[in-house]
Every structure is written in C-alpha cells, then in structure tokens.
Amino acid sequence: MHSLEQRLKEQARALGFELAGIAPATAADGFDRLREWLAEGCAGEMTYMHRHAETRRHPRSILPEVRSVVMVGMNYLPPTAADSARYSGESPGGPAALTGTVARYARGADYHAVLRERLNALLAWVQGEVPECRGRGVVDTAPLLERDFARRAGLGWFGKNTMLLNKHLGSYFFLGALLLDLALTPDPLQAAAHCGTCTACLDACPTDAFSEPGRLDARRCISYLTIELKGAIPEGLRPGLGDWLFGCDVCQEVCPWNRKAPPGREPALAPRPDLEAVDLLELLGLSEEEFRRRFRGTALMRAKRRGLLRNAALVLGNCGDARALPALRKALGDPEPLIREAAAWAIARIEGRGSPP
Numbered sequence: 331m332h333s334l335e336q337r338l339k340e341q342a343r344a345l346g347f348e349l350a351g352i353a354p355a356t357a358a359d360g361f362d363r364l365r366e367w368l369a370e371g372c373a374g375e376m377t378y379m380h381r382h383a384e385t386r387r388h389p390r391s392i393l394p395e396v397r398s399v400v401m402v403g404m405n406y407l408p409p410t411a412a413d414s415a416r417y418s419g420e421s422p423g424g425p426a427a428l429t430g431t432v433a434r435y436a437r438g439a440d441y442h443a444v445l446r447e448r449l450n451a452l453l454a455w456v457q458g459e460v461p462e463c464r465g466r467g468v469v470d471t472a473p474l475l476e477r478d479f480a481r482r483a484g485l486g487w488f489g490k491n492t493m494l495l496n497k498h499l500g501s502y503f504f505l506g507a508l509l510l511d512l513a514l515t516p517d518p519l520q521a522a523a524h525c526g527t528c529t530a531c532l533d534a535c536p537t538d539a540f541s542e543p544g545r546l547d548a549r550r551c552i553s554y555l556t557i558e559l560k561g562a563i564p565e566g567l568r569p570g571l572g573d574w575l576f577g578c579d580v581c582q583e584v585c586p587w588n589r590k591a592p593p594g595r596e597p598a599l600a601p602r603p604d605l606e607a608v609d610l611l612e613l614l615g616l617s618e619e620e621f622r623r624r625f626r627g628t629a630l631m632r633a634k635r636r637g638l639l640r641n642a643a644l645v646l647g648n649c650g651d652a653r654a655l656p657a658l659r660k661a662l663g664d665p666e667p668l669i670r671e672a673a674a675w676a677i678a679r680i681e682g683r684g685s686p687p
Contacts, residue, residue: 433577
C-alpha cells in the first residue's frame, strides 16, 4: 500500500492540482529578505504587507500546531487566439481595435474561490484518512510566504523575475497551501535554479521594475500600478503600461520556460471571451452598478471601478487613436476625480499636446 504522503499527492492531482509537494513547517527561508524589501519601501502603498509582516515569519501564525505544509499548484495558462496574437505582436481584436489586455491569471473565475474549494476537499480527504488531523487550506490572502514553501516542497525555483518556475509548467500556475498538524515526510527542496545567464525577463520589463535579478520594486511594476495603487499612476510610468488594463504578463511571456508550457485543464479558470480583449470605450461608459454586474466574480473587482476606468483612459492615451476622444471627453465629467485626471492626460497625449498642466 502506498504511503499517506503518496496518496495525498495523488488525491491532490485528482482534484485538479498539477503540482503537489510537502515541506516541513519551519520558519520561512525568505523572511529576512522580505523585511529588507519592506524597509526599502518596495511595497509601495501595500500597507497590509507591513501590518502582517511578522506573521509571515512562521506558518504557525496561521495554524499554531502546524507540522507540515502541503504545497499545490494549478495551471491557468489559457490556450487562446488572443495569446497567439500577443506573441505575434498584433492586437487581440485586430490592428484597429481599441482594447485593453488583462493578465492571464485574471481572465477566468476568481482563483481564490476555486483553489480554496479544492484545498478544503483535500483537507476533508486527509481527515478521512487520519480523523484526528487538524488543518487549514490557504491561498494568497493568508500571511504565508507561499513561494518559499513551494520551493522547499520541490515545486520549482525562483526565477530572476521573482516568480516560481517549474520545468514542466513554467510559471503560469497558482499556488495553494494546506497546513497540517501531521509530521509528514517532506520532499527534497528545489536547490538549483535553471535560469542560467538568461535575463530576458529583466530586459523586457516596460517600466524597469527589477532593480537586480530577483529584486522587484513593486512601485514600478505594472501589476502593482494597475491593481494595487489606489491613486494616480506617476506620469513617467504611464507610457510603459502599453495596453495593459489589469496586471501584466510581460516577464512571463518572454521566459523560455513558458514557451512549451501546456495549457491549463481547469474549466473554472477558462478565460471569459469578454476578458481576453476588453473594449475600452465600452468600459469607460460603465456606471458603478454596470461595472459590478460585468465583473462580479472576477479578479478585476479588486481594482474597483475608479481604478479600472483610470487604467482604461491611460491605455487609450497610449493607443493614440483619435476615435477615443469622444469617450475620453465624456469621462471628463465622471464623478470620480481619478478618472477625470486620467482622461485629461489621455486627451492631451492623443492630441499631441503632451501632458496637461
């Protein structure tokens, strides 16, 4: 009969996780590096990172009796025509489309709910095998340095873009963790990195967000700027957004380990057609109620209407297409100051007047 560890990992795969490994529940390897990163101000306005910094030192802050951390990974890479168009340098909606691009991870259902459901099912299975077991499944809303434990569980290594890389899946996968009070046999950690001398991810970043290999300054990262930053995006960084409406995949798109990565198999994470290439003119006209109805159940809700429409205006400014001017001028009357300011910047850029005073 197979060991509990083997059967647990087989059950994880049966639940839709392509990756599964076990790490010992000791202090996080990268905790000191996290503190340095925070002290340098690289987290920007993500104040929750500071508030919960100490709790990330050890997984017992989540489950006091934890002894093992089961790390799992679920592939989300979509096999879509829109992705093929991006690789070929074309707009997903054709050369004349006024569309914005959403990072691949956010094109389907909110992954938090999907992974949490599967982790709870995995915990129920473990408790069926070991009735007295206590555990807790967490995604990325809990104070756990997931990538540390994923590397420790043998799921991959840290790329120079700070992503976790796996030889088979590349980097397009979500991480989840199941904390257990069982002393399970851990898997060998991923000690070696396999990036070699490649710096494709660092060189391709449109906003120069990497100060050095493995060091991301979130304040310059397009994902941070379009999702986490609640105020105005610094003008010097706006052109670097390109057509990214929500998040960014550039450092993953250029990574050699993603060239042959297989597409995901989870139906719940399949991309919605309306999120593969978002109509920016339509987006600018959405009311608060319409926005909530359109994006409910997706990761885009995190940016809120004010943030996503801010992004839409800036992307239209980057497109430089005069067809956007009527919608942008109408946005000058939006009740949200953040949207009005972004629309004014975009109008000035399209009309060739530079940034407004």
